[in-house]
Amino acid sequence: YVIVDNGGRIDQWMHDLPRHKTEVIRPGRNVGCAGAWNLILRNSEDDVIISNDDVVLDHDTLQRLVEAAAIPGVGFAWPGLSSLPWSLFLQKKWLTGRIGEYDDTFHPIYFEDNDYHYRMRLQGFDYTEVPGVGYQHAGSATLNSLPAVERSRHDERFRRNQAYYLHKWGGLPGQETRVTPYHLDHAFEERCRRPSDINEHMPTLRRLASE
Secondary structure, eight states, rough: EEEEEEESSGGGGGSSOOOSOEEEEEOOSSSHHHHHHHHHHHSSSSSSEEOTTEEEOTTHHHHHHHHTTTTTTTEEEEEEESGGGGGGGEHHHHHHHOSSSSOOOOSSSSHHHHHHHHHHHHHHOOOEEEEOOOOEOOOOOOTOOOOOHHHHHHHHHHHHHHHHHHHHHSTTOOOOOOOGGGOOOHHHHHHHOOOGGGGHHHHHHHHHHHH
């Protein structure tokens, strides 16, 4: 097991974990949901099952996900009972290689899942729903525990991430108008991969700044 201690409170229930099978990653700060998922992906040499900390599994949940993901071409599987596939999901190593990491600019949470799903669809992939897989998800447990001041900050972050998604893809989830983020064409991306004079990029940078 790999646990990302984003909140810095893992020690209070560490005694309940199988220590010989558990690796705890302590980033030292809240790296956000996408950042935590990326840490798990980077520290795993195989396929992964990622779960929120407010999820309770049935006895055969993990086995059912593994069996479903064994079907050729399946890169992402989640229990079909939930409307929130990103609270518990299996992601294949090859899919990560094709799509890349999660965009941790979406911080600390929201729209990182929509962004990844859209990038999957652009590559011709989608969720694989596994019906009948049981588990319980508290749903917004962290959000519901926040005091009023923190809730206000949360709402501000939601709006900021929403604006970033709109800017990145030209529309909100389900209404995207771009197939490459920020109107970056392949020629520009290729130029960015090699050392160059800043003046070479100024026309594009001015155009992006004016949007």
